[in-house]
Amino acid sequence: MSLFDAFRTGWTFRTSTPSLTVGDEVGVFIHRHQEHAGDGDGAATATADATETDAEDGSSSQGVGVASIGDTQLYVDGTGPEHVDKRVRVRITEFDESTATGRGEFVAVVGESSYAG
Amino acid sequence: MINSRSRDRTVTDTATDGGSSAVPDELSDSIGGEEIEFYGGRGMSAVPILFFILWAIFQTAFLRISSERGLVLGILVGLIVGMFFVKGSWRGYASTIFEGMTQPVAVTAIVAWIWAGMFAETLQEGQFVGGLIWFADVTGVTGPLVPAITFVLAALLATGIGTGYGTTIAFVTLFFPAGLVLGANPVLLFGAILSGAIFGDNLAPVSDTTIVSAVTQDSDIGGVVASRFKYAIVAAVVAIIGYIVAGSVMAGADIAADASAILSDESNPAGLVHLLSMGVVIVTAVSGRHIVEAISWGIVVAVVANLALGLASAGKMLTFLAPNTAPGAGLLEPFPIVETFEPGPDASAAVTGSLVEGAAGFFTLSILVLFIIAAAQIMIRGGAFQAVLDWSLDSLATNVRNAELTMVGSAALINATITINTAAEVAIGPYISKVGERFNINGYRRANILDAQTSALGYIFPWSGGVLVGFTTMQDLPDEFGFFTDAMVVNPIDVVPFVFHGWLLVTVFVLAAITGFGREYTIDRESEEVARV
Numbered sequence: 001m002s003l004f005d006a007f008r009t010g011w012t013f014r015t016s017t018p019s020l021t022v023g024d025e026v027g028v029f030i031h032r033h034q035e036h037a038g039d040g041d042g043a044a045t046a047t048a049d050a051t052e053t054d055a056e057d058g059s060s061s062q063g064v065g066v067a068s069i070g071d072t073q074l075y076v077d078g079t080g081p082e083h084v085d086k087r088v089r090v091r092i093t094e095f096d097e098s099t100a101t102g103r104g105e106f107v108a109v110v111g112e113s114s115y116a117g
Numbered sequence: 118m119i120n121s122r123s124r125d126r127t128v129t130d131t132a133t134d135g136g137s138s139a140v141p142d143e144l145s146d147s148i149g150g151e152e153i154e155f156y157g158g159r160g161m162s163a164v165p166i167l168f169f170i171l172w173a174i175f176q177t178a179f180l181r182i183s184s185e186r187g188l189v190l191g192i193l194v195g196l197i198v199g200m201f202f203v204k205g206s207w208r209g210y211a212s213t214i215f216e217g218m219t220q221p222v223a224v225t226a227i228v229a230w231i232w233a234g235m236f237a238e239t240l241q242e243g244q245f246v247g248g249l250i251w252f253a254d255v256t257g258v259t260g261p262l263v264p265a266i267t268f269v270l271a272a273l274l275a276t277g278i279g280t281g282y283g284t285t286i287a288f289v290t291l292f293f294p295a296g297l298v299l300g301a302n303p304v305l306l307f308g309a310i311l312s313g314a315i316f317g318d319n320l321a322p323v324s325d326t327t328i329v330s331a332v333t334q335d336s337d338i339g340g341v342v343a344s345r346f347k348y349a350i351v352a353a354v355v356a357i358i359g360y361i362v363a364g365s366v367m368a369g370a371d372i373a374a375d376a377s378a379i380l381s382d383e384s385n386p387a388g389l390v391h392l393l394s395m396g397v398v399i400v401t402a403v404s405g406r407h408i409v410e411a412i413s414w415g416i417v418v419a420v421v422a423n424l425a426l427g428l429a430s431a432g433k434m435l436t437f438l439a440p441n442t443a444p445g446a447g448l449l450e451p452f453p454i455v456e457t458f459e460p461g462p463d464a465s466a467a468v469t470g471s472l473v474e475g476a477a478g479f480f481t482l483s484i485l486v487l488f489i490i491a492a493a494q495i496m497i498r499g500g501a502f503q504a505v506l507d508w509s510l511d512s513l514a515t516n517v518r519n520a521e522l523t524m525v526g527s528a529a530l531i532n533a534t535i536t537i538n539t540a541a542e543v544a545i546g547p548y549i550s551k552v553g554e555r556f557n558i559n560g561y562r563r564a565n566i567l568d569a570q571t572s573a574l575g576y577i578f579p580w581s582g583g584v585l586v587g588f589t590t591m592q593d594l595p596d597e598f599g600f601f602t603d604a605m606v607v608n609p610i611d612v613v614p615f616v617f618h619g620w621l622l623v624t625v626f627v628l629a630a631i632t633g634f635g636r637e638y639t640i641d642r643e644s645e646e647v648a649r650v
Contacts, residue, residue: 006343009642014638016633020640026640027640069557069638070556085554087639
C-alpha cells in the first residue's frame, strides 16, 4: 500500500452488514461454536471432510463456528470449539444478501485473539 | 495460556485452551497458564485492577498527585491484596503475574516508548519550539486569530515530539503570555494549547498513547497513524473554525506589553528543520517500516541537524560527567561528550543529555505498564474479564453499532476518571480488543477508537493530567512577567468547554460509530503486520 493510499483508505461510510463474495477467502475471528448446527440459524450439518479433520484432532464432529462481521453472520464448517477466539481463514461458499448470513469452509488458523484467556 | 502470537503463521493444528503443552514442564510453573479460583467468585479477580483504579482516582483526582511512581505502588498493593482472595495455593496467582508481564504487548510498548523518548527529547533540545515561535512571530497574527494559530502550532509540536504534556508546558511558558499580549482571551488560549496537545498525542507515531493503542490492538503503528488521520483532521478543521469564531467574540486581555519581546529570546528559525525530523519518522513508519527503524532514522536526522546547524551541541545530547580522578578522565576530556569535575560532596558522576533523559523519562511508566498488564492477566485468568465481556456483549454491544458506542463510552469513562491517560489506556485495551474482535472490527479501527478517547479525555477535565500540567506551569508566570497578574491564571474548570479538539474528537467517534464512517472490518483490511511490532 502506497503512502497516499494508507491515508486515503477508510474515508467511507461502511455498512453494518457487509457482503461476502462466494469463492473469496477472508480472515475472521470465530467468537462462538454452535453445536447441533442443523438446528436454527439456517446452519447445515458439518461436511464429511470437516468430520474427518475433527476426528483427527479429537474435536467435536458436530456444529459450526460462528463469526460476526459487523452484523453479518458467517457459519464456518470444519471448525470445533478449539477455534473459538482464533483468527481463521475461511473460503466463502454461500451468502444470502437479504439475511446477511453466509457459510464458509475452514481453511487454516492464521492467528489468535490479542488477549488469550 | 501464554499468548505467543506469531501472527503470520499458518497452522492447522489447534492448541487447546490450556496451551501450556508447548512449554516444557519445568517452565510452565513460572508462566502461569491455569485458571485461578477466587473466594467470592470470579468477579474477585478484578480486585487488583479495581484497587489500582481507585488508588489512581484517589491519588490523581483527589490529591492531585500526578506521580507515576505512586501509581506503581498502587498496582503493587492491588496485586498483593488480590492474592488474599485466591482459593488454595497462591503459586498460580504469582505465576500469572509473570505471565502477564511477559506478554508481547507490554514489551513492545516499552521498546517503542524508549525510542520515542530519545527522539522527542532531542527535538526539544534542538529548539523545535524556537522554530515555531519564530514562525508565529513573523506571521504577525493578532487578536481573534491567535487561539487558532496557537492550536495549529501546538498540534505541530505535539505531533513532532509526541508528548502532549511537554507541548502544554512549552506553550504555556511562552505562547500563553505572548498570546495574551496579542489580545487573545486567556481561557480560549489555554483551551487551544490543550487542543493542540491532544492532536499530537492522538496522531504522532512517537506518542505514548499512539503506541499503546496500536500494540494493544495488534496493529502496526504506521498503519494506525495513517488510518486515524481522517478522524483527527475532521475534528481539527472544525476546531480551527471554532477558535476563529470564538476568538472574535470572546474579549481578550488588555495588556500593554510587547509580544515580540517575550518571544524573541526563544525564537530561532533554524529550529523548523525538525519538521524534517518529524516528517522522516511519520513517512518511514507509514511506509511500513518497523517503528524502531522509523524513529531511529528520525533520531539520526535530528542529531545531524542539531550539530550541523548549531541547534544543540553534542554534549547537550550526550555527556559523560566523570570525576577527574577516573582513569580515563584526562585522556577523554577533550572530547565534546566528556566532562570532568572535582570530586566533592555535591558532585556526582552521571551520563546526561537528551538521549539519556528521553529514554529515562519512560522508565517508571514502563514498570507501571508491566504491572497493569499483569493485573489484567489475573482478571483474565480469574474470569472477571470474561464476566464483564459477557455482560457487555449481552446487554450493551448487541450489534456492531452498539459495540462501537460501547468501546467509545468505556474508553472515555476510564480516561475521564484516571488522570494519567496512558495508564488508563493500558487498562482498558484488552476490553476494547475483545469487544472489537467479537464483531471483526479491524485493529486500526479499534486502536483509533481507543486512542481518541484516551487523548481527548486526558486534557479536558480539571483533574486531567494535561490540564494540571498546564495549570501548574501557568502559576509561575506572574513571577516571570510583570504584566501577568494572578487573575490571568486560568481556573481549570473554566477551560473545560473550550478544549474544542478534545470534544470534537469524541463527537467524531460517536458519529463514526453511528454512521459507520471509517469503519473497517478484518475482511476489508487486516492490521498490516503485527509481528513487526
